Amino acid sequence: MRTDSVIKAVLFDFSGTLFRLEEDDSWFDGITVDEKAVDGLVQAELMRRVTAPTGSSVPMSEEQxxxxxxxxLEPHLHREAYLHVLRESGLTGDDAAALYPKLVDPASWTPYPDTAATLNGLRDAGIKTAVVSNIAFDLRPALATAGTAADEYVLSFEIGAVKPDPVIFETALARLGVEPADALMVGDSEEADGGARAVGCAFALVDPLPTAQRLDGLIAALRAHGLHV
Structure with a gap:
């Protein structure tokens, strides 16, 4: 790896950045939406609703x-929130309960083609890394299965803060021992991940395309900031 940059650490979002939740057709075997079999378009819409980084896509009461x-912030709130979205999208309660575990299983998440090479290349170059994620389950096993790891994991449900709250970025920087001006945040959400700019980090936006359609998005994002994996 060659570096033309003063960047000493790179923070990465998880969903839509390092990994993507890509459904298997088998997940929907026997599941119906509004009493109709689930087709590809319905699958895609369901996945969009449960993976959008910000906003909500179905009607909700104040409690919901x-x-x-x-x-x-809390796994039990995550479960209730997603079961509501699935039910409001036309799934029965039983079908929603059957599908939900797939969404929070690290084995269900697919790494982007350049994820391992990017993280491992940064480590080899002595550049520190952290995964900074709004998430309600432990994603470490997904990285281990992909043959890689970060130096630190700053997960919302573990620290009690969600992006774009400055606390989550400041926690990552403190754990890595770097100043904001020496760090780059890479993510797929201007609103959530781009919040790192408020604490003084550089920011690179990646497109949360299907993994087969984004072969080197991470490598390109780093290159634009003087890091060459």
Missing amino acids: QHNWANRD
Whole structure:
């Protein structure tokens, strides 16, 4: 790896950045939406609703909005919030309960083609890394299965803060021992991940395309900031 940059650490979002939740057709065997079999378009819409980094996509009561807003802070709120979204999308309660575990299983997540090479290349170059994620489950096993790891994991449900709250970025920087001006945040959300700019980090936006359609998005994002994996 060659570096033309003063960057000493790179922070990465997880969903839509390092990994993507890509459904298997088998997940929907026997599941119906509004009493109709699930086709590809319906699958895609369901996955969009449960993976959008910000906003909500179905009607919610005040309590349900609270659960959704705080879903990445408490696993039980995450479950309630996503079961509501699935039910409001036309699934029965039983079908929603059967599908939900797939969404929070690290084995269900697919790494982007350049994820391992990017993280391992940064480590080899002595550049520190952290995964900074709004998430309600432990994602470490997904990275281990992909043959890589970060130096630090700053997960919302473990620290009690969600992006774009400055606390989550400041926690990552403190754990890595770097100043904001020496760090780059890479993520797929201007609103959530781009919040790193408020504490003084550089920011690179990646497109959360299907993994087969984004072969070197991480490598390109780093290159634009003087890091060459």
